[in-house]
Amino acid sequence: xxxxxxxxxxxxxxxxxxxxxxxxxxxxxxxxxxxxxxxxxxxxxxxxxxxxxxxxxxxxxxxxxxxxxxxxxxxxxxxxxxxxxxxxxxxxxxxxxxxxxxxxxxxxxxxxxxxxxxxxxxxxxxxxxxxxxxxxxxxxxxxxxxxxxxxxxxxxxxxxxxxxxxxxxxxxxxxxxxxxxxxxxxxxxxxxxxxxxxxxxxxxxxxxxxx
Amino acid sequence: xxxxxxxxxxxxxxxxxxxxxxxxxxxxxxxxxxxxxxxxxxxxxxxxxxxxxxxxxxxxxxxxxxxxxxxxxxxxxxxxxxxxxxxxxxxxxxxxxxxxxxxxxxxxxxxxxxxxxxxxxxxxxxxxxxxxxxxxxxxxxxxxxxxxxxxxxxxxxxxxxxxxxxxxxxxxxxxxxxxxxxxxxxxxxxxxxxxxxxxxxxxxxxxxxxxxxxxxxxxxxxxxxxxxxxxxxxxxxxxxxxxxxxxxxxxxxxxxxxxxxxxxxxxxxxxxxxxxxxxxxxxxxxxxxxxxxxxxxxxxxxxxxxxxxxxxxxxxxxxxxxxxxxxxxxxxxxxxxxxxxxxxxxxxxxxxxxxxxxxxxxxxxxxxxxxxxxxxxxxxxxxxxxxxxxxxxxxxxxxxxxxxxxxxxxxxxxxxxxxxxxxxxxxxxxxxxxxxxxxxxxxxxxxxxxxxxxxxxxxxxxxxxxxxxxxxxxxxx
Numbered sequence: 001x002x003x004x005x006x007x008x009x010x011x012x013x014x015x016x017x018x019x020x021x022x023x024x025x026x027x028x029x030x031x032x033x034x035x036x037x038x039x040x041x042x043x044x045x046x047x048x049x050x051x052x053x054x055x056x057x058x059x060x061x062x063x064x065x066x067x068x069x070x071x072x073x074x075x076x077x078x079x080x081x082x083x084x085x086x087x088x089x090x091x092x093x094x095x096x097x098x099x100x101x102x103x104x105x106x107x108x109x110x111x112x113x114x115x116x117x118x119x120x121x122x123x124x125x126x127x128x129x130x131x132x133x134x135x136x137x138x139x140x141x142x143x144x145x146x147x148x149x150x151x152x153x154x155x156x157x158x159x160x161x162x163x164x165x166x167x168x169x170x171x172x173x174x175x176x177x178x179x180x181x182x183x184x185x186x187x188x189x190x191x192x193x194x195x196x197x198x199x200x201x202x203x204x205x206x207x208x209x210x211x
Numbered sequence: 212x213x214x215x216x217x218x219x220x221x222x223x224x225x226x227x228x229x230x231x232x233x234x235x236x237x238x239x240x241x242x243x244x245x246x247x248x249x250x251x252x253x254x255x256x257x258x259x260x261x262x263x264x265x266x267x268x269x270x271x272x273x274x275x276x277x278x279x280x281x282x283x284x285x286x287x288x289x290x291x292x293x294x295x296x297x298x299x300x301x302x303x304x305x306x307x308x309x310x311x312x313x314x315x316x317x318x319x320x321x322x323x324x325x326x327x328x329x330x331x332x333x334x335x336x337x338x339x340x341x342x343x344x345x346x347x348x349x350x351x352x353x354x355x356x357x358x359x360x361x362x363x364x365x366x367x368x369x370x371x372x373x374x375x376x377x378x379x380x381x382x383x384x385x386x387x388x389x390x391x392x393x394x395x396x397x398x399x400x401x402x403x404x405x406x407x408x409x410x411x412x413x414x415x416x417x418x419x420x421x422x423x424x425x426x427x428x429x430x431x432x433x434x435x436x437x438x439x440x441x442x443x444x445x446x447x448x449x450x451x452x453x454x455x456x457x458x459x460x461x462x463x464x465x466x467x468x469x470x471x472x473x474x475x476x477x478x479x480x481x482x483x484x485x486x487x488x489x490x491x492x493x494x495x496x497x498x499x500x501x502x503x504x505x506x507x508x509x510x511x512x513x514x515x516x517x518x519x520x521x522x523x524x525x526x527x528x529x530x531x532x533x534x535x536x537x538x539x540x541x542x543x544x545x546x547x548x549x550x551x552x553x554x555x556x557x558x559x560x561x562x563x564x565x566x567x568x569x570x571x572x573x574x575x576x577x578x579x580x581x582x583x584x585x586x587x588x589x590x591x592x593x594x595x596x597x598x599x600x601x602x603x604x605x606x607x608x609x610x611x612x613x614x615x616x617x618x619x620x621x622x623x624x625x626x627x628x629x630x631x632x633x634x635x636x637x638x639x640x641x642x643x644x645x646x647x648x649x650x651x652x653x654x655x656x657x658x659x660x661x662x663x664x665x666x667x668x669x670x671x672x673x674x675x676x677x678x679x680x681x682x683x684x685x686x687x688x
């Protein structure tokens with residue numbers, strides 16, 4: 001290393017979300033799209049879903065509010081004429097409900113495929129740079145696959161939402177953000193398992209999302 | 212008018228030795244089976260002494276290794292036709308001069324191509340790329356251009372007078388007159404066309420016949436030449452015969468690439484695109500397998516077509532040995548090239564939306580990638596539908612059907628299933644949906660929003676008025 005880094009190049013390096021300097025109290029720069037939940041936005045670095053990265057949502061059962069969580073972001077994207085893609089959803093994404101959440105259906109695409117091809121499709125969509133968000137349900141998701149999706153999301157600057165069962169919480173994951181939904185008969189809570197960037201430990205990492 | 216003639220002297224050889232390098236020992240033979248004679252031979256064969264007109268037996272005696280194939284006039288015509296299709300890019304007036312030449316009207320667009328030297332270089336360059344070296348001549352009269360091209364290369368005569376004097380020096384053997392007339396005139400002591408032109412017309416006509424006189428008149432422009440102009444076929448239907456019987460797709464890719472290139476050239480000449488084409492795989496028992504390629508938007512580019520065709524061919528099941536592959540395209544709409552913004556920020560390796568969708572559809576199947584839309588119907592199953600318009604260009608205005616509806620679940624189950632969870636709690640309902648008596652699919656149901664013991668929110672129904680027999684229809688995810 002004998003090259004002298006130009007100050008601008010160094011600044012660019014320090015801007016990288018993966019780098020945090022102990023000496024500075026500033027939050028590393030994270031580009032994010034608001035989730036629509038004020039409490040959650042306040043906690044998450046950058047104030048929302050990280051752009052160009054994988055966000056994992058883990059839940060044990062279907063129908064606990066896992067999709068409502070991403071709906072405001074999706075609605076905003078379609079309003080800005082960005083495409084959102086559902087890759088191998090377990091059920092039918094119900095058009096009237098999506099429309100009621102403010103999603104412009106003209107920008108919604110659904111892809112049905114077997115698990116391997118589903119993973120391939122999700123990666124293609126993310127990498128292409130022409131999709132705003134890709135929501136995928138991948139039963140074969142493992143570290144390698146998520147890493148691929150993460151790289152694809154970075155190169156295509158798209159939001160990747162990966163929905164996985166709760167038992168995946170114990171496994172390591174390269175996702176930039178991991179949320180787990182805990183439910184009981186009364187309420188649903190969100191727990192932030194992991195997020196890229198610093199998080200204020202004084203604030204609760206478990207939030208009420210549906211009472 | 213100015214006509215360029217491309218004279219393909221080795222066409223008979225090219226037509227039958229498509230698969231062999233033409234620098235070998237090859238010869239084309241013709242005539243009755245017992246007394247076949249050489250029509251044309253390659254340069255290397257000529258060095259051994261194999262010449263046109265020689266009986267095949269004599270040629271074999273001189274050179275035992277000569278590879279002889281029977282002349283195929285139909286193949287020559289096919290070849291000439293494909294060359295005419297190729298030449299169509301240079302002029303809209305292309306005529307096939309049987310048996311071995313093409314006439315192209317270049318006068319109208321000479322300025323466009325920047326003059327004859329440039330056009331000629333361009334023609335030769337483009338021909339060399341498809342491995343042809345014809346002799347080229349240009350003259351104001353098509354028949355004269357043909358004669359000049361047969362005599363030598365590189366004639367370019369723009370005006371009739373120098374053309375006539377050039378014709379004067381053409382030996383009669385190369386004048387295009389019939390063999391009988393040539394030998395007759397030669398025996399009288401005539402050597403060039405000047406000698407023939409000098410003869411008194413009635414006497415000459417009596418000896419060589421009116422058709423030959425007509426030819427002489429046409430090359431001097433004394434009578435109008437009626438040329439049939441080449442018309443590009445309205446459809447694309449090209450076929451490649453395979454030498455072996457093929458039972459899997461990989462060996463089909465090479466001919467497929469060639470077909471796609473041909474299709475692309477064809478489309479460029481038409482200034483059109485292709486939206487739907489079929490790959491037809493022929494089997495020995497005259498049945499065939501069709502692989503349909505449907506595209507969302509018209510395409511023209513050879514590489515894109517090949518990639519899309521290839522991934523569909525990979526998914527096709529080939530049950531029997533394939534002996535030929537064809538590409539048929541009948542639906543040839545206009546192509547409107549996509550305009551890209553000069554200042555549009557583009558990422559490297561990025562792919563625009565239409566190519567992404569085409570790629571996904573090619574890989575997964577045409578019905579695997581769908582758009583969604585809502586429908587004005589109260590029955591939950593019918594309140595949505597697939598809608599592929601959004602895949603291409605979202606132009607329709609956003610629908611406003613759903614503004615005043617009670618809450619609907621984001622997940623709808625493909626089929627209703629009995630709701631089997633203990634300790635449920637009704638959060639909202641009932642909402643009675645009673646509709647469809649007019650089309651035979653009537654329903655009377657009470658829908659409730661139900662919370663299960665696990666915290667799931669379900670959209671469940673019972674038959675109207677009942678309180679048991681709960682069916683799950685969706686999840687408020």
